[in-house]
Amino acid sequence: MIDSNGLKMDSALRRVLRNSSWLLAAQVVAGVMMFTQIVVMTHSLGVVSYGTFALLTTFVMSVIQICDCRVWEALITYVPRYRSLGNLDKSIAMVQLCLMVELVSGTVAWFAIVALADFSSTILLQDETVADSIRLLAVLAIVKFPHEPITALLRIENRFHWQGYYRSSLACLRMLTTAIACFVSPSIDSILIAEIVSHFIGSLILLTMGSTAVPALKLSCWSFSRLKCLRDDLREIASFMFYSSVAGNTRMVTTKADILLLGLFASPAAIAVYDLAKKVTEGLLSLSNPFYMSVFPEISAQVAAESFSKTRKLQREITKLVIGSVIPFCILATILVPIIIPPVFGSEFRNAAPLLQIMVWQLLAICMVWFPGYLLALGMARTQTLLVVCDAMIYFFLLAVLTPVLGGFGAAIATTGRVVTWMMMAYFVLSGLGHVRPIDSSSHCEMPLTMARELNK
Numbered sequence: 001m002i003d004s005n006g007l008k009m010d011s012a013l014r015r016v017l018r019n020s021s022w023l024l025a026a027q028v029v030a031g032v033m034m035f036t037q038i039v040v041m042t043h044s045l046g047v048v049s050y051g052t053f054a055l056l057t058t059f060v061m062s063v064i065q066i067c068d069c070r071v072w073e074a075l076i077t078y079v080p081r082y083r084s085l086g087n088l089d090k091s092i093a094m095v096q097l098c099l100m101v102e103l104v105s106g107t108v109a110w111f112a113i114v115a116l117a118d119f120s121s122t123i124l125l126q127d128e129t130v131a132d133s134i135r136l137l138a139v140l141a142i143v144k145f146p147h148e149p150i151t152a153l154l155r156i157e158n159r160f161h162w163q164g165y166y167r168s169s170l171a172c173l174r175m176l177t178t179a180i181a182c183f184v185s186p187s188i189d190s191i192l193i194a195e196i197v198s199h200f201i202g203s204l205i206l207l208t209m210g211s212t213a214v215p216a217l218k219l220s221c222w223s224f225s226r227l228k229c230l231r232d233d234l235r236e237i238a239s240f241m242f243y244s245s246v247a248g249n250t251r252m253v254t255t256k257a258d259i260l261l262l263g264l265f266a267s268p269a270a271i272a273v274y275d276l277a278k279k280v281t282e283g284l285l286s287l288s289n290p291f292y293m294s295v296f297p298e299i300s301a302q303v304a305a306e307s308f309s310k311t312r313k314l315q316r317e318i319t320k321l322v323i324g325s326v327i328p329f330c331i332l333a334t335i336l337v338p339i340i341i342p343p344v345f346g347s348e349f350r351n352a353a354p355l356l357q358i359m360v361w362q363l364l365a366i367c368m369v370w371f372p373g374y375l376l377a378l379g380m381a382r383t384q385t386l387l388v389v390c391d392a393m394i395y396f397f398l399l400a401v402l403t404p405v406l407g408g409f410g411a412a413i414a415t416t417g418r419v420v421t422w423m424m425m426a427y428f429v430l431s432g433l434g435h436v437r438p439i440d441s442s443s444h445c446e447m448p449l450t451m452a453r454e455l456n457k
Helices: 001-068 070-085 088-123 129-138 147-156 160-184 190-212 223-254 256-265 267-303 307-344 354-366 373-377 380-404 409-433 447-457
Strands: none
Touching: 001 088, 001 129, 001 147, 001 160, 001 190, 001 256, 001 267, 001 307, 001 447, 070 088, 070 147, 070 223, 088 129, 088 147, 129 190, 147 160, 147 190, 160 190, 223 380, 256 267, 256 380, 256 409, 307 354, 354 409, 373 380, 373 409, 373 447, 380 409
């Protein structure tokens, strides 16, 4: 029996790696394109204009993120459940609901960005001339609305390779349009227009993929009479979306707090140097996204089947695999970064090297990439929200103390220290869970009663 379970567990890990390999390959392509895009922009804009561009885009994306509802997690949680119960109408209605929620949240974000454009340009960027640029980029909030629901749908349909194609195509589009913009008219506004055009084309590609992947998503999908099927579940779905979005978006928004806070104390040139180091680190961290997107459905299915010993083994295997790869890479990167930065990005950005030497150690967090999905699968969305809020408070404290004194170095130390504190909190929660099954103890579970009843069947 043990050997059989072991083989099954190995099969689960292979399935996760196979699914994530498509996304990982796409992420590598996207990373290369992003790296090339940054090189083009740094050489075209220069250190001061690039710093203004970084601060402007950070503000806009922060507002979009605040308004986002992370509907993809709700889709992955509820659509497979409805399908397992043979309720196709509810599955389609869930997709419709998530598309509508994303469109509404994108519209709200657009209004918020336009309303705050003058204030943010004066207070944050200290340059009133960029207000129109902020309003221009606000269109992105509406253009990107199909992204989360359709990519989640592709994962549910096991079309990981399609999502890989999409990510690669979008990254190539962004790099190509940016290169054309910088060649024709190297300015902030031209690059912003290139971003909007590339994301608009990407949204059209996604909608086509969604309609092709699921036949029911064709014209019949827009018959909104199916939405009434979710009437009895709306409260549960809304609660899930609320806690999931608060948890996820709080963490995502706080990842932009360093740039926004640095904008109050540092020059555009200093912001440009820090943003470069951060973007390179984020590009490396993004390689963990495919693992999370593949691990979450796998762990969710195992928890639903109450295969908790298999889940823990999968977690251990992933952690060991990641640690064995990440630590040697971080050591190598720390040594080579000062040599690579000046010739690649320009001598104006040489001060990004010591910042990157600090921030690259954030990659250690990848070893626990499965943790957020595990809590969601256990129905512990509120616990995850509490962890994220605590994490955000600690991060804001570190930034507030270190950034005014040390500038970019302080922000780099705070950002890397945040990863350490988050891993410590995650370990504490896991120690408290022990081996208790989620439906055995109310102290360790906040699963909706309907889900618990289905798991008990």
